[in-house]
Amino acid sequence: MNKRMIIMLLGVGILFGGIFGFKAFVNAMIADFFDNMPMPTATITAGEAREIPWTRELEAVGSFTAVQGAMLTSEVGGIVREIRFQNGARVEAGQVLLVLDDESDQARLRSLEAAQRLADLELQRARRLAAQNNISEAELTRRESEAEQAIAAVNEQRARIRQKSVRAPFSGDLGIRQVNVGQFLSAGDPVVSLQSVDPIYLDFSLPERRIGEIRREQTVNVRVDALGREVQGRVNAIEPAVSASTRTLRVQATLDNKDGSLRAGMFGRVRLETGEPEQRVVVPQSAISFSPYGNSVYVISEDEEGQLIVNRRFIQTAERRGDLVVVTEGLSPGDRVATSGLLKLRNGSRVEISDDEQVQPRESLAPRPDNA
Incomplete structure (x- = not known):
């Protein structure tokens, strides 16, 4: 009885051992197949690291304000007898706008x-x-x-x-009136706003550490998103004291506004060039994988068979402007980098560069394709 039991147990052990051994063999063969299976070729677009003249810039967001602005009121009370202006009209200094009885x-x-x-x-x-x-x-x-x-x-x-009459204290553009003929107007009640916006001011703030990089009469480039274009002006005033609460310095620029397209209250993105242009290596921003552990790009090269492959390379970056990023370490002028399809790439991936026309990267704060 004991001999039979032993033989039976041995048979069962051999059977299960064979099953598990065969399963392990199959898994090993599958793993070997996938390990040796060639990776599919990824289709990407490519860009080139290039060296260009690069001027350091300060960037800020500012708000447009009128050179002169006031809400006109009456010094005394009375019944409104005449209104001598049209909403939104251009008026001259001293012009009578409203007459009380x-x-x-x-x-x-x-x-x-x-x-x-x-x-x-x-x-x-x-x-x-x-x-x-x-x-x-x-x-x-x-x-x-x-x-x-x-x-x-x-x-x-x-x-x-x-x-008993309200006059324009300076030349400018009127807003929308807030009174009507026959209405009783108390002293101090608002009548209409008056703004002088040609030229127009742009107020913005800069960190105190950048004080040494700004001066009066410095050229200011302002991107106005509401108008979809860039305008230019000059710094006309710099606050003599730094704000103790924000540690920033208030700066004011003056811009021409003959067409009246710039309005008080609008905002603009400010760029101020500081210093002389320097040669810097730049790449398209789309080529960079940004990560807390380090920024990297996929550099395109050829393997021994002449096939295009990519390898990941960590880089050091600096300023960004529009579509371009300055690279201080890790790339040389002429290096080709992948600019799309980065998520499907890894070291040694074979790639094929698409023939589709690419939008060229630009330095503009709000880059737009040529056909936009």
Whole structure:
């Protein structure tokens, strides 16, 4: 009985051993097949590391502000009698924009002017009498004082009447009026905004560590996304003190705005060139795999059979501008790099470069294809 059991157990062991051995053999053959199976050729696009003149730039985001801007109000209250402007109109300094009802003030002015004429006549009569020694010096002085008081009263009333109108304090463009004819306007109520935007200011801030790189009259290039174009101006003012809370320095530039396309409140992307151009190696940004562990590119070369392959190479990068990135270490001018299909590549991958026309990388802050 024991002998049979032993033989049976041996048979079962041999059977299972054969099964497991065959399974291991099959797995080994499959693994060997995949290890030796040639990788499929990946289709990519390629770019070239090239050396170009590169000027260091400061970048910031700024906001356009009017050279002069104000919300016009009335100094005194009253009923609106006339509105002498159109919404959005261009006006000149001193132009009357709104008139309040001044009928009672005009009547008061006529009364004071009559009193002034009477005081003037009495003064002239007093002077003739004084020349004949017919009145005292005190009486003449009183008449002179009354005449001066009458003139002052007239001037005061005229000033009060002038306050019944709203005038443009400077030349500029009006906004949309906030009053209507017949409406009662209290002192200080808003009437219409007035902005002088030719030229126009652009305010922006720079970190305090870049103070030494900016100066007055420096050229400023501004990309205005709302207009889809770039405009140019010059630095006209630099704040003398750094903000203690933000550690930044406020800078103001002036730009021409003859067509009025730039509006107060719009924002722009600012570029300021600092220093002379230097030769730097650049590659398209699409060629770089950015990673916390290091940035890399796939460099294209030929193997022993003349087939194109790629190998991963870690690089050091610096400034970026538009589609281009400066490479300080890891590439030389003329090195070809993959610019698309990076996720399907690994060291030694065979590649085929697509014949499709590529969009050329540019330095612009907002690059656009030629056919856009």
